[in-house]
Amino acid sequence: MTNSWERLQKVIAQSGVTSRRKAEKLITDGKVRVNHKRVTELGTKVHSKDDIEVNGIQLEKEEPVYYMLYKPKGVISSLRDDKGRKVVTDYLGNVPERIYPIGRLDYDTSGILLLTNDGKFANLLMHPSYGIDKVYVAKIDGIPDKRELNKLRKGVDSGGDRLKVVRYEILKTDRRKNTMIIQLTLHEGKNRHIRRMMEALGYAVSKLKREKYGLLTLEHMKPGDCRSLTPHEIKKMRLLANDENVK
Structure with a gap:
């Protein structure tokens, strides 16, 4: 608490x-x-x-803990799975605190996933009103044009949701393989957000990774690695969300 x-x-x-x-x-x-x-x-x-x-x-009062996991592809963003698949806590070792993921990454998506027992911190990072950047890199089957990609900023409808990005940047286009690599920045993340957006435009996402979360990156980490956030990182993340209680 x-x-x-x-x-x-x-x-x-x-x-x-x-x-x-x-x-x-x-x-x-x-x-x-x-x-x-x-x-x-x-x-x-x-x-x-x-x-x-x-x-x-x-009631015993737990000290707040904060972890960053480089979630591999093929892992469930949950504490347990009734189908016996790997879950994110399998990579944390023996953590005594009752922690949970801040948001989720799809089964087929890799990258930064934060876990904590601090509910307020989790809300600060997840809620779109706090404007924390979540930066993804996606490999697209096909090459959408600028007109189509601009729809991502305006928003596309999918399953009753209005899905959009804050900004995008084309990183690479391979016309021989008919693929595009694009960086997408979100402030919110609904279920299969990016995959559903691209599907609404008629394109499939073959690879997806969250490479940045606020100021946090995957530098010096490989899939399956997990580490505690430093006090400096925690404070900076709170500042990014304009947390009035930061000292």
Whole structure:
């Protein structure tokens, strides 16, 4: 839990005691105390300095942790998979904290994936209003022209969503192989965002990698590598999102 306010049921769930739904029942059943006072109202917000008891047992407060994984292609951006496929936490080793991915990368997409137990930090980076750049490089089967590519900035409709990019840059065009490599910058990332945009224009994406997230890059990393973010990187990422609590 970070130095901020969070909903009580979310704090209980993130501590690993139980699920969010069961945490809500514990609250309404009067089994939760905050600063030694029983709380039964859902949505009650608590501070990181508050003492929380669940069934008479004090909740352990996790220190916030922040990891960056170079997710390989063919890995699920989840904590577990009922089909037995590899998941992102398989690459983190023995992490005692209850962490979760900040957003997702598709199964067939590689690149930067951040994981944390800090809910506020995750929201700062994911929400499009904070304007954090997520930079991807895609290999396209076919060569769309400028008129088609400009539609990406204006937005294309797909499955009820309006999908768009902040900007794009053509990196390479191979007319012999009929392919294009293009860099695309997003501020939000809906499910299969880039693949669906290109499909709406009539093109398939054969390779996709997220190479930059804010100021973070894949420099000196290879697929499957994972490292902790430095305090400097965490502070800079908060500053990029104009976090008013940055000291």
